[in-house]
Amino acid sequence: MNLVRTITEVSERIVETPSTVTLRFPYSPAAAPGQFVMIWIPGDDELPMSLSYTDDPKGVTIKAMGSTTRAALSISRGTLVGIRGPYGNRFDLTPRRILLVGGGSGTAVLAPAAEAAARKGSRIVAALGATTGAELLFVDRLRSIAVSVEVSTDDGSVGHHGYVTDLSQRLLAEQRFDAVWTCGPEVMMRKVISSAEARRVPVFCSMERQMKCALGMCDACALGPYHVCTDGPVFPAERLTTLPEFGRTKRDSSGRRVPL
Amino acid sequence: MGYPNPTIETYGQWGMLNAMGLPNPGIEEYPQEIAVARDAGATVIGSIFGADAEEFAALAARMESTGVAALELNLSCPHAKGLGSEIGQDPDQVRAVVRAVKRAVKIPVIAKITPNHYDPASLAVAAESAGADAVSAINTVRALAIDVRLRRPVLANGLGGLSGPAIKPVGLACVWQIFERVKIPIVGVGGIQRADDVIEYVLAGARAVEVGTAVAFEGIGIFTRLAKELEERLNSLKVSRVEELVGAAHPSGVSR
Numbered sequence: 171m172n173l174v175r176t177i178t179e180v181s182e183r184i185v186e187t188p189s190t191v192t193l194r195f196p197y198s199p200a201a202a203p204g205q206f207v208m209i210w211i212p213g214d215d216e217l218p219m220s221l222s223y224t225d226d227p228k229g230v231t232i233k234a235m236g237s238t239t240r241a242a243l244s245i246s247r248g249t250l251v252g253i254r255g256p257y258g259n260r261f262d263l264t265p266r267r268i269l270l271v272g273g274g275s276g277t278a279v280l281a282p283a284a285e286a287a288a289r290k291g292s293r294i295v296a297a298l299g300a301t302t303g304a305e306l307l308f309v310d311r312l313r314s315i316a317v318s319v320e321v322s323t324d325d326g327s328v329g330h331h332g333y334v335t336d337l338s339q340r341l342l343a344e345q346r347f348d349a350v351w352t353c354g355p356e357v358m359m360r361k362v363i364s365s366a367e368a369r370r371v372p373v374f375c376s377m378e379r380q381m382k383c384a385l386g387m388c389d390a391c392a393l394g395p396y397h398v399c400t401d402g403p404v405f406p407a408e409r410l411t412t413l414p415e416f417g418r419t420k421r422d423s424s425g426r427r428v429p430l
Numbered sequence: 431m432g433y434p435n436p437t438i439e440t441y442g443q444w445g446m447l448n449a450m451g452l453p454n455p456g457i458e459e460y461p462q463e464i465a466v467a468r469d470a471g472a473t474v475i476g477s478i479f480g481a482d483a484e485e486f487a488a489l490a491a492r493m494e495s496t497g498v499a500a501l502e503l504n505l506s507c508p509h510a511k512g513l514g515s516e517i518g519q520d521p522d523q524v525r526a527v528v529r530a531v532k533r534a535v536k537i538p539v540i541a542k543i544t545p546n547h548y549d550p551a552s553l554a555v556a557a558e559s560a561g562a563d564a565v566s567a568i569n570t571v572r573a574l575a576i577d578v579r580l581r582r583p584v585l586a587n588g589l590g591g592l593s594g595p596a597i598k599p600v601g602l603a604c605v606w607q608i609f610e611r612v613k614i615p616i617v618g619v620g621g622i623q624r625a626d627d628v629i630e631y632v633l634a635g636a637r638a639v640e641v642g643t644a645v646a647f648e649g650i651g652i653f654t655r656l657a658k659e660l661e662e663r664l665n666s667l668k669v670s671r672v673e674e675l676v677g678a679a680h681p682s683g684v685s686r
Binding site: 173174175177208210212213215216217250252381382383384385386387388390400421422423424425426427 | 431432434435436437438439440441442448450453454455456459575577579580582584586645646647649
């Protein structure tokens with residue numbers, strides 16, 4: 171009887187930014203943009219990671235945030251990792267005019283979704299933000315399929331000096347969109363939702379939480395009445411804006427509510 | 431916090447191996463969490479675990495004050511280091527914990543029995559003699575998975591507990607043996623998914639059942655589905671009261 175976890179070899183390692191690396195690996199189960207896998211770094215930990223590449227070899231784009239993700243940055247080609255999944259729901263690819271709003275490493279989950287939508291004829295406009303120019307992610311990748319890509323940096327080194335939500339607010343005023351897809355810090359996503367709500371444009375957010383089982387059972391990823399692992403990670407804005415925790419609190423690994 | 435990941439592994443839908451390590455936010459967080467369920471009209475049974483009889487008793491009192499209807503004592507988790515597995519495998523410790531908890535609360539106390547013992551029924555006898563109002567059997571079966579390429583256990587904690595359909599025969603055997611030795615009600619648990627699984631446990635001696643792992647594969651709707659399926663099945667078996675079936679598979683054929 172086979173275990174659910176597949177041990178596979180990292181086939182490619184791409185340094186995207188000083189803090190972010192993409193690891194690609196052969197993994198045959200079909201995946202759709204929006205979905206995530208649980209990636210086990212043997213000897214360390216197993217983490218949920220949205221797929222930044224959904225066609226084989228599949229890929230995850232990891233930003234150094236804690237000890238495991240920092241360790242993951244030095245994983246080399248040939249290293250064995252454990253993968254299970256894909257889990258979770260997917261982006262609905264039917265909207266024809268899509269605004270992407272990516273904050274930091276949040277762009278990693280939006281990129282394959284944008285590529286898939288563009289293949290089906292959708293028109294993509296992207297607004298990407300980062301702390302500094304060197305940390306902007308997948309700009310060229312999105313430029314090759316988007317009508318336009320605008321960038322912002324906190325320090326003003328590249329593009330607009332300010333927040334990506336300044337860009338999205340302006341773009342929503344200037345152009346018509348059928349949907350906004352966003353991923354990044356929750357506080358940022360809340361702002362995106364306010365701008366879009368004012369113009370009645372539906373927003374879909376890719377959410378993130380600690381996970382253990384990823385099967386909808388252990389409640390580690392509980393978000394109000396939902397589980398991010400089975401009801402998400404992609405959530406329509408209406409489900410989030412009613413939750414007191416959205417943009418304010420999450421749960422730690424013991425289940426206790428802590429501020430974001 | 432529980433153990434680091436990986437904390438879970440599955441063998442298709444045949445079984446689940448977990449070493450979660452009992453992550454929980456601490457008893458202080460429970461009043462607000464349980465209030466949500468109670469306000470919705472649910473009957474809540476609070477599960478507690480501790481390192482010794484004193485800790486069990488203190489937690490029992492606090493859990494009772496959150497408004498739960500009954501307590502289940504997790505004496506039998508096999509993979510929480512030093513917590514539960516030693517207590518649950520020693521009849522003297524089982525007696526001490528149950529006695530201390532019964533002194534601390536007024537609500538019913540259910541002692542959960544471990545299968546990781548050569549004579550689980552003796553643990554149930556110990557619980558009954560100390561005043562337990564019921565026992566539940568079984569908790570997870572101690573188990574292990576090793577990856578051949580990595581040459582290491584799959585779960586971060588190494589040993590874990592097996593649950594799901596794979597352990598139903600083990601659960602049934604424990605309920606069967608316990609039914610022969612105690613008079614208090616037995617709650618059957620281990621691998622239940624379908625109505626016939628429920629009826630098997632009842633025939634072995636269970637008066638109620640719990641469902642855990644199957645929720646992971648079917649979702650929270652399983653309880654409604656199972657209740658409906660059970661009613662239909664009992665009708666087709668021409669059973670008017672499920673109480674008639676409790677322990678009915680035993681040679682004496684008499685239910686208590």
